Amino acid sequence: MMRRIRAWGPGLVLILPSLIALAVFVYGFLGWNIRVSLSSWRGLAPAHDFVGLRNYIALFSDQRFTEFDVPNIAIFTLVFVAGSLAIGFVMALLLDRGVTGENAFRSVYLFPMAISFIATAIIWRWLMDNGSGESETGINKLLAGAGLGALHSDWFKSGSRWAIAAIALPAGWSLSGYVMSLFLAGMRGVPEELREAARVDGASEPRVFWHVVRPMLLPVMMSAVVILTHISLKTFDLFYAMDQKNIKIDTPALYMWFTTFDGGFYARGAAIATLLLLGVATVIVPYIWYSVRVERRR
Amino acid sequence: MRTNSMPRITVSLTLQVCLCASLVGLAACGKGKEAQKEPAKEPAKEAQKEAQKEAQKEAKMVQEPAKEAAKDQVEVFSWWTGAGEQEGLDAMIADFKAKNPTIEFINAAVSGGAGTNAKAILANRLQAGNPPDSYQRHAGLELADDIKAGKVEDLTKLFEAQGWKDKLPKGLLDAITIDGKIYSVPVNIHRANLIWFVPKTLKALGIAGPPKTWKEFLTQAQAIKAKGKTALAIGPTWTQKHLLETVLLGELGPDKYTGLWTGKTDWKSAEVTAALDTFNKVLAASDIKSSAADWQPAADRVIDGAAVYTVMGDWLDGYLGRAKKLTFKTDYDVAASPGSSGVYDFLSDSFTLPIGAKHRAAAEKWLTECGSVQGQDLFNPQKGSIPARTDADKAKYQNYLATALKDWQDPATKIVGSLTHGVVANNAFGSEIDTALGIFVQKRDPAAFGAAIAKAYADTK
Numbered sequence: 001m002m003r004r005i006r007a008w009g010p011g012l013v014l015i016l017p018s019l020i021a022l023a024v025f026v027y028g029f030l031g032w033n034i035r036v037s038l039s040s041w042r043g044l045a046p047a048h049d050f051v052g053l054r055n056y057i058a059l060f061s062d063q064r065f066t067e068f069d070v071p072n073i074a075i076f077t078l079v080f081v082a083g084s085l086a087i088g089f090v091m092a093l094l095l096d097r098g099v100t101g102e103n104a105f106r107s108v109y110l111f112p113m114a115i116s117f118i119a120t121a122i123i124w125r126w127l128m129d130n131g132s133g134e135s136e137t138g139i140n141k142l143l144a145g146a147g148l149g150a151l152h153s154d155w156f157k158s159g160s161r162w163a164i165a166a167i168a169l170p171a172g173w174s175l176s177g178y179v180m181s182l183f184l185a186g187m188r189g190v191p192e193e194l195r196e197a198a199r200v201d202g203a204s205e206p207r208v209f210w211h212v213v214r215p216m217l218l219p220v221m222m223s224a225v226v227i228l229t230h231i232s233l234k235t236f237d238l239f240y241a242m243d244q245k246n247i248k249i250d251t252p253a254l255y256m257w258f259t260t261f262d263g264g265f266y267a268r269g270a271a272i273a274t275l276l277l278l279g280v281a282t283v284i285v286p287y288i289w290y291s292v293r294v295e296r297r298r
Numbered sequence: 299m300r301t302n303s304m305p306r307i308t309v310s311l312t313l314q315v316c317l318c319a320s321l322v323g324l325a326a327c328g329k330g331k332e333a334q335k336e337p338a339k340e341p342a343k344e345a346q347k348e349a350q351k352e353a354q355k356e357a358k359m360v361q362e363p364a365k366e367a368a369k370d371q372v373e374v375f376s377w378w379t380g381a382g383e384q385e386g387l388d389a390m391i392a393d394f395k396a397k398n399p400t401i402e403f404i405n406a407a408v409s410g411g412a413g414t415n416a417k418a419i420l421a422n423r424l425q426a427g428n429p430p431d432s433y434q435r436h437a438g439l440e441l442a443d444d445i446k447a448g449k450v451e452d453l454t455k456l457f458e459a460q461g462w463k464d465k466l467p468k469g470l471l472d473a474i475t476i477d478g479k480i481y482s483v484p485v486n487i488h489r490a491n492l493i494w495f496v497p498k499t500l501k502a503l504g505i506a507g508p509p510k511t512w513k514e515f516l517t518q519a520q521a522i523k524a525k526g527k528t529a530l531a532i533g534p535t536w537t538q539k540h541l542l543e544t545v546l547l548g549e550l551g552p553d554k555y556t557g558l559w560t561g562k563t564d565w566k567s568a569e570v571t572a573a574l575d576t577f578n579k580v581l582a583a584s585d586i587k588s589s590a591a592d593w594q595p596a597a598d599r600v601i602d603g604a605a606v607y608t609v610m611g612d613w614l615d616g617y618l619g620r621a622k623k624l625t626f627k628t629d630y631d632v633a634a635s636p637g638s639s640g641v642y643d644f645l646s647d648s649f650t651l652p653i654g655a656k657h658r659a660a661a662e663k664w665l666t667e668c669g670s671v672q673g674q675d676l677f678n679p680q681k682g683s684i685p686a687r688t689d690a691d692k693a694k695y696q697n698y699l700a701t702a703l704k705d706w707q708d709p710a711t712k713i714v715g716s717l718t719h720g721v722v723a724n725n726a727f728g729s730e731i732d733t734a735l736g737i738f739v740q741k742r743d744p745a746a747f748g749a750a751i752a753k754a755y756a757d758t759k
Contacts, residue, residue: 042726044424044447063750064733068740130588135604157588243591245535247736261418263729264443 030277037270044264055271064247064255065272072164073251077232080168084228085221087172088179095180096187106184109177117174121241124170128155156242156249164249171238175231179224186220187213219294222287229283233276252276371402372660374649375423375430377416378681379409382616386680393676394667401660406430424449429652431661437474437484437646439559440720440728444650445481451651452479456662462669465687467706469713470644473721482648483669486683489702490611490716491544491635491643494618497628499603503527508607508633512548512576515607515636519583522606530584531605533596536718538586539735541609542577543717548637549573552712559715559722561759565752566745574744586739601630609635611645611719615698616682626697641712642705645719646686730754 037055041047059065091109095102112120127138132152136144143151155166190213198208236253243249245258252272260269378387384407391403408416420433429449435441444450457463457480463471466484474480493508500507503525509515519529532538547555550563550573557563563570585605590596594617599605601618608614615632618624634641649668655661667673674685679694684703695703705711715721723731734750 043443044421044449046425063737068737125591132588135588135599154587243534245732245736247733247740250736258732259729261421262732263726264421265726265729 033270033273033277036267037274039267041266041270042264042268043266046266051267055267056275059268059271059275064250065252068247068250069252069255071161072249073233073253075162076164076168076171076235076251077229079165080171080232081225081228083168083172084176084179085224087176088224089183091176091180092183092187095184106181109180111177112174113178115174117171117235117237118241120170120174121238124173125242128166128169130154130157156246164251167238167242167249170242171232171235175228179228182220182224183217186217190216222290226283226287230280233279233283252279370400370657370660371404372432372657372664373404373406373430374664375406375408375416375420375433376647376649377408377434378647379407382620383681386677389676389680390667390673393673394664397667398660398663401657401663424652427654429654431655431657432649432651432664434647434649435482436720437470437482437648438715438721439476439724441481441648441650442476442724443726445476449652450481451653452481453483453651453665454480456483456651456665457669460666460669462687465689467688467709467713469642469711470646470686473644473713473715474646474648482650483665484646484648484686485668485674486647486678486681487686487702487706488611488613488645488683488719489642489705490540490645490719491547491638491641492612492614492632493544493607493609493635494597494600494614494630494632495607496600496603497631499527499600499606503606505606508631509636510639512545512580512636516576516579516583518606519580523583527603528585528599528605529607530580531590531596531599531608532581532584532586533590533593535732535736535739537593537596537610538581538589538739539732540611540718541580541584542735543643544609544635544638545577545580546570546573547641547643547714548635549576551637552641552714556714556722559717561755565748565755571744571748574738574747578738578742578744581739581742611716612698612702613682619697620682632698640710641714643714643716644706645716645721724758726758727754730758 038051038053039047039049040051040054095105099105129135129138130140130153131137132140136152139155140152143149153166154163155169156163158166194212195208198212203211234253235251236257239249239251239254240257253276256269256272256276259265259272376387378384387405387407391405395401395403408419416434420430423429424444424447435444441450462483470484470487471480474482474484495508503522505518505521509518515529522529530541532541546558550558550569554563554569558565558570585599590599593608593610593614596605596608597610597614597617600608601622601624612632615626618630619626624630633639649665651658651661651665669687671685671687671690674687675691675694678685678690679699682699684690684695684699684706688707690703692700692703717723717728717731720728731751731754734747734754737750738744738747
């Protein structure tokens with residue numbers, strides 16, 4: 001018994017502070033949030049009653065939530081994750097060929113991630129301005145100048161259901177460099193001997209990539225998808241600074257903030273937060289389960 | 299397998315990145331808090347001198363000897379950090395200090411347009427039971443939550459002791475009286491129902507004058523559109539809400555407009571639906587498809603001549619007259635928004651006395667300053683608003699402000715409260731209207747819009 005404690009005791013003591021902090025500040029508040037979502041708390045005075053799932057049921061008949069927020073975030077996540085993965089992957093593929101000045105390129109592509117989403121939004125709000133004629137600016141003006149005026153777009157102000165997809169542009173601009181560095185590290189992690197063995201067996205370069213490198217990139221892609229998806233679900237500042245309260249680019253995260261702090265609907269805000277958490281969990285939990293299984297197998 | 303260590307490295311890397319990011323975030327928060335505590339650095343010196351002179355006269359008559367208890371202080375929370383308003387606040391602080399030399403003034407101002415940041419911070423402080431000694435709120439129902447939650451004191455006695463009830467117009471007193479009690483001291487008055495234009499543009503288009511009704515506006519809009527210009531420049535969502543309230547006021551008249559907020563006018567009635575339909579047509583005549591990012595760029599479109607009108611409150615006068623140095627009447631002009639002449643759709647900044655304020659006596663002195671003629675006459679010319687009191691010194695207000703003050707002091711003027719700026723709707727109702735308006739702008743269904751607001755009114759009463 002004593003020997004066992006001696007074995008793991010010091011380790012436990014070492015991680016205890018962070019365990020306690022985690023328990024209080026992450027899981028404690030998470031539980032508190034769920035508790036609030038089951039109450040009728042509205043306004044500054046907290047209500048500690050219990051109304052069951054009423055707030056959740058109300059959300060499912062809430063036009064803003066069901067007709068705008070949920071489809072919006074689904075479209076945004078789809079375009080943003082797929083776009084960043086594709087662009088990041090292609091950039092990594094190009095850099096992997098051994099370009100001169102690779103370090104410089106790598107940093108340049110990674111830089112946008114260092115800019116806060118607020119600043120990104122302010123820059124792109126101008127780039128994606130949809131004024132026409134004299135007040136044409138940003139990308140539209142660039143297109144017109146290049147003789148591609150027919151491509152003039154209303155971006156996120158367009159009447160289309162997919163308008164929010166335009167916001168995936170700045171988001172992707174910001175994060176595809178990061179995806180690139182993930183993929184690049186993955187590609188570099190493939191031992192040269194394996195590629196050579198395939199070449200000796202007579203495989204062409206595309207086939208070497210497809211049969212040797214690609215399968216080994218799967219874990220990298222998994223983590224990239226998980227990271228991007230949870231960023232996408234939580235993104236707030238980018239939309240907030242782009243066009244405040246425009247319901248066209250409204251997402252659950254924004255609705256949560258506005259309804260809680262503008263309107264004082266604390267219980268409703270907590271219910272949205274809980275649903276967001278569930279959304280993130282559906283992505284992350286399978287991933288954790290998968291990585292634990294892989295580790296056990298070793 | 300060696301390659302399998304890869305994902306683990308990336309994961310730990312991401313964790314580190316996330317950690318760093320959150321640390322940076324924390325650091326930023328810390329800075330924010332420091333900034334709040336820091337008192338305003340550059341008081342407007344002239345205003346200060348002026349204030350002190352006046353204060354010396356006053357101090358002899360009013361104030362008790364300076365030998366009060368030890369060091370007293372008062373922490374005042376506001377969102378007055380912008381150009382003009384900060385100078386106004388500083389002038390008032392200087393006057394306050396001159397009258398109360400023993401009280402240390404702590405200016406806890408938080409920046410951010412119309413107090414959006416300040417409100418979130420204030421909500422946290424109120425919930426944590428750590429209120430400032432006095433805080434700013436828009437006068438009216440924006441305060442209803444605080445009252446319901448028992449966060450602010452009834453100030454009716456202070457109003458009676460200071461004789462303010464005789465000095466403020468009845469319409470204003472009605473709007474700030476909640477269940478028979480008054481909870482905040484209004485410092486300034488802004489007017490929301492105004493339509494701005496450039497006289498030269500109207501002349502060039504052959505338009506005799508600004509529209510008297512929204513119907514006339516729509517007729518003008520067709521002619522304007524035919525000449526390739528935008529009839530109405532508009533900005534982000536809150537400016538659309540601002541437009542909504544002026545259209546409702548113009549179409550329904552002041553009494554029925556007020557009834558919308560007291561339950562007397564039915565949101566689903568035929569006339570309200572008709573008014574919302576007019577709002578729909580007005581929106582269609584605006585540049586909402588490529589709306590400006592804020593109210594100043596929307597006004598710029600009018601000044602540049604790309605658009606003809608913009609509906610905005612009188613803080614626009616400060617932007618055009620002071621910031622852009624344009625001349626009132628020649629470079630730009632203003633009229634009551636269509637259908638609302640003789641009506642003053644007001645909003646007002648006011649100060650409260652929170653329950654549990656650490657320096658209650660000092661806070662009462664601050665409120666006395668806020669309600670005094672002197673305090674209001676020091677603050678308002680700087681901020682570009684008019685004093686709430688009707689006995690203010692007219693000579694201090696020039697150009698637009700002179701006409702505004704004349705209208706405000708005219709007993710025939712009807713006073714109604716603003717929706718967008720917190721007078722007639724409590725926070726919950728206001729934010730539900732935001733949602734309904736956002737959906738309306740996408741769907742353009744006036745009947746559904748009215749029904750949604752009617753439901754929200756019943757739910758948030």
